[in-house]
Structure formats: structure tokens, C-alpha cells
Amino acid sequence: MRTAPEKMLKLVAIAMGGIVLLMMAIELRDAVKEERAAPVSVTPDDPLRTELARCRALAPEALETDTACRAAWAENRRRFFDGPPQGLED
Template sequence: MESKVLVRIGAIIFVAFAITAAVVEMVREDAPVPPAAAPSLLPPPDPLRADLRRCQQMGEAAANDPGCLAAWAETRDRFLGRNRSSARTQPASE
């Protein structure tokens, strides 16, 4: 008989704890939302990104497009840390 009473008391305590936690969560105020970054602090848009997006939308035709080939070369040079002038002066190794 005592085990049933203990189980009931435990269930009541659990339900009371769950209700209390729910009420506290509903009453708690959310932290203020930080203001959006000022437009003057945003980095300037990268024109290379727009070119790459255009090439992506072109699909297979981009492989023959000189603009896409130039954009890919610029991206490759940026990734490898080369500037465009040094990339042009180095001979191509075969």
C-alpha cells in the first residue's frame, strides 16, 4: 500500500514541477533583439559573386563562356592566394 502512495506522491510532484517549469518559461521575457547592422557597416557587394551565380545558372554552357572562365580563374587565384599579375607572369608547366 505504501508503494502506491509513494508513486502517487512522485507523480504529483513531477506534474507540479512540469507545470511550474511551463509557467516560468511562458512568463520569462525574451532578450531584446539586437538592431540590424547599419548598411554603412556592411561589406560592399562582391561583383565576382554575381558573375559566379550567373555562371551557375547557365549550366553546361558556362564552360564555353569567356566571362565564366575569367570568373573561375579569379576565384581560383583568390583561393590560392595569388594576385592576378603574378598569375599571368608565371609560365604554364606542362
């Protein structure tokens, strides 16, 4: 059988663990809010980046029918996987 101090110590340990978990959840929530609030920098001389920024703001239902966004994402994938355009390599 446990004594009263052992029970109290266990209760305090459980309470502190709960407080730590609560603080971690609050920090994670704040980090997600800051990430969403950060504006996307758009380079005005790159129309693809401007189009991709516009497409990010659309609802998923609108993306299914927006052919300009589909083309922009396809071009972005092509650039990413194919590497830099020919003639720009050092």
C-alpha cells in the first residue's frame, strides 16, 4: 500500500506532465498560425510565381476546373524535376 506522500508525489508528477503537454500544444498552435500568416513573396518579373500564388488562394473545388492553375503547377513540376533551363547552367 502506498503512503500519502507517494500518492501526492504521483499526483504532482501527473499534473506537471499535463501542464507540459498543454504548453506544447499552445506553442504548436501559435507556430501554425504564424506560418499561415506569413505572406508569400512574389517576384513581379516571374509570371509563373504570380500565377502559383493566385492558385494557392483558391478553394480545392475551384482548382479542379481552373486550367490555368493546372498548367502553372505542371510547369512548376517540370522546372523542378528537369532542373534549370538550358543555357543558364554555369
